[in-house]
Amino acid sequence: MKIDEDLLFKFGAxxxxxxxxxxIFSEGDIAQYxxxxxxxxxxxxxxxxxxxxxxxxxxxxxxxxxxAFVFSEKHYPMNAITLENSEIIRLPKNRFIxxxxxxxxxxxxxNACFSHQxxxxxxxxxNLASQNPTDRLIGLLDYYKSFQExxxxxxxxxxxxxxxxxDLTGLRVETVIRTLKKMEKEESIKIRNSxxxx
DNA sequence: CCATTAATTTCAT
DNA sequence: ATGAAATTAATGG
Numbered sequence: 001m002k003i004d005e006d007l008l009f010k011f012g013a014x015x016x017x018x019x020x021x022x023x024i025f026s027e028g029d030i031a032q033y034x035x036x037x038x039x040x041x042x043x044x045x046x047x048x049x050x051x052x053x054x055x056x057x058x059x060x061x062x063x064x065x066x067x068a069f070v071f072s073e074k075h076y077p078m079n080a081i082t083l084e085n086s087e088i089i090r091l092p093k094n095r096f097i098x099x100x101x102x103x104x105x106x107x108x109x110x111n112a113c114f115s116h117q118x119x120x121x122x123x124x125x126x127n128l129a130s131q132n133p134t135d136r137l138i139g140l141l142d143y144y145k146s147f148q149e150x151x152x153x154x155x156x157x158x159x160x161x162x163x164x165x166x167d168l169t170g171l172r173v174e175t176v177i178r179t180l181k182k183m184e185k186e187e188s189i190k191i192r193n194s195x196x197x198x
Numbered sequence: 199c200c201a202t203t204a205a206t207t208t209c210a211t
Numbered sequence: 212a213t214g215a216a217a218t219t220a221a222t223g224g
Contacts, residue, residue, distance in 0.1 A: 161203090161204060161205085162204070162205060162206090163203095163204070163205090172213070172214060172215095173204095173205085173206095173214090174206085174207090174213070174214065174215090175212090175213070175214085177205070177206065177207095178212090178213095193221095194204085194205065194206095194220090194221085
């Protein structure tokens, strides 16, 4: 989701700068803001009982996060942590709801975004249930490519490290490396200087 | 350069 | 086939 920044400010949003590795919110906090990235990269993650990290999503410029939680009184089930120094706009949730009431077209657009998110979350879930590492990777790549304009094959560079891909798919980094190589051989992806194109 | 981080390989299970 | 540990490559200051 992307809302015009001036409009957000008009409704009382504030801009905040975060250093790399800072928590924007943490698991257990109550959602009180709509967040949108002006510039930077953040990850939404969770640590399981063994201390292993699972990344729900990695987001960058012009993308929002945590939006789904402002409509309920739920606690966040995950952390939001910056991966780079980032500028982020935040709008208190009641003001955000005012904004939506006065701008029904944005409200509709938000529904479209939720729809997109739910669709891919569901697909990711199905892929994660698969034993086949290739399926999990393809699912992830499709998801990231879905934000991309250009749908030509190999036109999309994946800006994720091997480790991040592993944490997003529940695979080990070695498995990711081995599977990517196999996929390159099968020509479903291209790799140039370790950069992945899909 | 040196230090840090990421990618890949090795090796044991 | 998989993952921990070791090695090698790249990135950044």
